[in-house]
Amino acid sequence: MISFSQVCKRYPGGHEALRNLAFTVQDREMVIVTGHSGAGKSTLLKLIAAIERPTSGTVIVNGQNVGAMRASAIPYLRRNLGLVFQDQKLLFDRTVLDNVLLPLQVTGHDRRDAGKRARAALDKVGLLARERSKPITLSGGEQQRLCIARAIVNRPSILLADEPTASLDAAYAGEIMEIFRSFNQVGVTVLIATHDESMVERLRPRVLHLDHGALGA
Amino acid sequence: MSRWLTQHAQAFSLALRKLAATPWNALSSIAAMGIAFSLPAGGYVLLENATALSSRIDSAPQLSLFLDPDAAKADVAQIESRLKEHPQVKSYEFVPKDKALARLKESAGVADVVESLGRNPLPDAFVVQAKSPSADVLEGLRKEMTGWPKAEYVQLDSAWAKRLEALLRVGRIAVLVLAALLAFALVTAIFNTIRLQILTQRDEIEVAKMVGATGGFIRRPFLYYGALQGLAGGTAAWGIVAAALWVLNGALGELGRLYAINIHLAHLSPGDSLSLFGFAAWLGWLGAWMSVGRHLSQVEPQ
Numbered sequence: 001m002i003s004f005s006q007v008c009k010r011y012p013g014g015h016e017a018l019r020n021l022a023f024t025v026q027d028r029e030m031v032i033v034t035g036h037s038g039a040g041k042s043t044l045l046k047l048i049a050a051i052e053r054p055t056s057g058t059v060i061v062n063g064q065n066v067g068a069m070r071a072s073a074i075p076y077l078r079r080n081l082g083l084v085f086q087d088q089k090l091l092f093d094r095t096v097l098d099n100v101l102l103p104l105q106v107t108g109h110d111r112r113d114a115g116k117r118a119r120a121a122l123d124k125v126g127l128l129a130r131e132r133s134k135p136i137t138l139s140g141g142e143q144q145r146l147c148i149a150r151a152i153v154n155r156p157s158i159l160l161a162d163e164p165t166a167s168l169d170a171a172y173a174g175e176i177m178e179i180f181r182s183f184n185q186v187g188v189t190v191l192i193a194t195h196d197e198s199m200v201e202r203l204r205p206r207v208l209h210l211d212h213g214a215l216g217a
Numbered sequence: 218m219s220r221w222l223t224q225h226a227q228a229f230s231l232a233l234r235k236l237a238a239t240p241w242n243a244l245s246s247i248a249a250m251g252i253a254f255s256l257p258a259g260g261y262v263l264l265e266n267a268t269a270l271s272s273r274i275d276s277a278p279q280l281s282l283f284l285d286p287d288a289a290k291a292d293v294a295q296i297e298s299r300l301k302e303h304p305q306v307k308s309y310e311f312v313p314k315d316k317a318l319a320r321l322k323e324s325a326g327v328a329d330v331v332e333s334l335g336r337n338p339l340p341d342a343f344v345v346q347a348k349s350p351s352a353d354v355l356e357g358l359r360k361e362m363t364g365w366p367k368a369e370y371v372q373l374d375s376a377w378a379k380r381l382e383a384l385l386r387v388g389r390i391a392v393l394v395l396a397a398l399l400a401f402a403l404v405t406a407i408f409n410t411i412r413l414q415i416l417t418q419r420d421e422i423e424v425a426k427m428v429g430a431t432g433g434f435i436r437r438p439f440l441y442y443g444a445l446q447g448l449a450g451g452t453a454a455w456g457i458v459a460a461a462l463w464v465l466n467g468a469l470g471e472l473g474r475l476y477a478i479n480i481h482l483a484h485l486s487p488g489d490s491l492s493l494f495g496f497a498a499w500l501g502w503l504g505a506w507m508s509v510g511r512h513l514s515q516v517e518p519q
Contacts, residue, residue: 049427051518072432079429087519089424103428105227108220154428 001027002048002158002191007057009043009213017043019213021057025191027157030184032200033193035210041193042086044210045160048191049081050074062157079107082151082188084161088143090135096122096146097131103154121153122146125179141172148179158189165196177202228437232445235414235438246410247446250403250497251453257396258485258493259458264388265489266482271381278347278355279374283340285367292367293341299365300345305358307348314339340369352379400500403450407443407504408511414439415512427518436509440502447501451494459484 002025009018017040025031033041046052047059047066054067062080069077091099100121104114122128125145127138135143144164151159161180165173177199184190192199200207209216236243284293293311300309312320317339322331345362347355355373362371415422425435462482473480485493 049518051427075426075429075431075434077429078427081429083427085427085518089420089427089518091421091424102424106425106428106430106434108224110223150428 001025001060001062002189003060004044004047005058005060007047007054007059009040009047009052010055017213018047018054021213021215023208023215025189027189028184028187030180030190030203030205031192031208032203032205033191033208033210034195034197034200035216037195039210040213041195041210042162043213045085045162045191045193048158048160049083050077075106079103079154080156080158082148082154082156082159084144084147084151084159084164086162086166088147090143090146090150092134092136094134095131096127096133096135096138099135099146100149100153103150107154118149118153121149124152124182125149126175139172141168141175144168144172144176145179148176152183152188156188158191159183161190161192161194163194163196164192165194165199170198173198174202224434225437228434229441231438232441235442236445236449243446243449246406247449247453250406250447250450251457253399253402254450254454254493254497255457255461257392257399258454259461260388260392260395261489262458262462262482262485264385264392265485267381267385267388269483271385278350280345280347280355280359280362281372281374282343282345282362282368283370283372284342285369286340288341288367296343296365296368300343303358305348305354307346309343309345312342312344314341317342400496403447403497403500404504404507407446407501408508410446411439411443411505411508412512414442415508415516419516422513422516423518426516432513435513436506439509440505443505443508444498444502447504448494448498450501451497454497455485455490455493 004021004023007018007021008016010016021040021044033044035041043052047054048061050066050069057067059066061077064073064077066077091102097115097118100118101114104117109117119128119131122131125148127142127145127149130138130142135146138146148161148164151161159180164180165176168176173196180190180192181203190205192205194200282296284296297309297311300306314337318331318337321339345358347358349355359371359373362368422435462484466482469480469482484490
């Protein structure tokens with residue numbers, strides 16, 4: 001469960017990204033955060049992953065107050081989150097499979113078990129045949145799917161995606177949306193920030209609309 | 218426990234692969250460290266050898282009293298009785314000039330020279346053991362004995378050993394200062410190496426942090442890298458000193474044969490070698506640790 005109460009985020013320099021934000025996302029729910037660019041969608045996701053801290057208010061994720069979390073506890077929070085962010089940060093010096101293995105190495109998985117899991121994750125996003133390729137040889141849509149595979153390989157309970165279809169054409173975007181839907185159907189809480197209206201139409205999720213950092217109707 | 222071991226093994230092999238990925242860079246910095254470290258290590262080896270040499274020399278409180286060459290038997294007897302009654306004298310031995318010459322002939326190398334002399338140039342002598350090793354007492358004794366009739370010259374045998382010891386002390390301090398300076402240089406070098414690595418692996422670190430890597434997980438490969446490089450530098454220094462000693466011992470052996478003495482410089486003892494490796498590895502680790510502490514926190518997911 002994710003719950004925001006009276007959350008404000010002001011960046012140094014005075015820009016107020018979020019104002020008095022309050023909402024709750026239940027387990028297994030799928031929620032899409034919409035809004036114009038600069039409305040605070042990315043900031044909202046970053047607060048959940050403790051990449052940013054709220055200026056005031058509380059952000060509770062799975063019963064933990066993320067805003068007040070010690071730095072040493074943050075890694076364990078993130079292991080429960082799958083993050084698919086705009087700036088993908090794939091590692092181009094290693095193979096597709098190795099990119100997906102990284103989260104499992106971080107958690108100290110047994111090597112053989114990790115290989116199985118990573119391949120299963122690649123299979124889910126349809127990239128199993130490319131496991132030995134370098135990410136640079138993948139198309140934009142494939143790179144995005146690789147990011148998703150990396151995000152879900154640790155079987156997180158919450159998946160956060162920031163503009164996952166931003167640079168993709170409609171066909172690719174449709175594939176990505178179906179992948180998110182399938183994860184949601186097996187019980188993963190999915191939170192997607194997007195300004196892609198087709199996504200809302202297709203998935204028919206609950207929608208949180210952000211307008212200048214505040215929740216609109 | 219096994220997970221902990223796995224993670225350490227992974228970090229260790231990652232560090233090894235990083236070293237192997239840029240072999241020339243790694244080799245040149247290892248060589249630089251090795252050369253830097255071979256200076257204090259080599260100095261230490263020479264000092265240890267000198268110390269071993271000086272400890273072989275009897276540093277008992279001993280004086281040599283040389284008599285006037287034309288001293289008569291009566292003079293000798295008189296000095297002997299003075300020595301016998303002197304409260305500071307523990308024991309003494311009379312070395313007549315013939316015996317001294319025979320001893321000189323025995324010590325190799327100079328036999329021919331002695332043979333070529335027409336007459337015995339050596340004086341009668343007493344070798345005196347004092348009761349106290351204190352420098353003041355010995356010096357007082359030396360002055361007093363110099364004043365005795367027919368005493369030509371009194372020599373404090375331990376004086377040069379003391380001088381050597383003082384010299385070795387200075388040498389030890391010099392080696393320590395050198396080691397401290399070069400240790401600092403090594404820490405700085407590793408600090409910068411790791412800083413560059415962190416900069417070039419920015420993306421990797423950000424991703425790792427994003428998928429929940431702990432600080433320890435991210436730090437570990439860098440710490441192993443620093444320690445490995447330090448260890449390699451220490452090993453290189455050991456090798457350089459070994460090579461230098463091998464060359465020196467060859468030359469010294471030649472010299473020793475000419476003078477019929479056995480001079481051999483020993484390398485670091487196994488314990489000292491281990492200390493060198495351990496210290497170098499620790500310095501590398503320290504440099505990496507400082508660099509990681511300073512630079513890793515600057516790399517956060519955006």
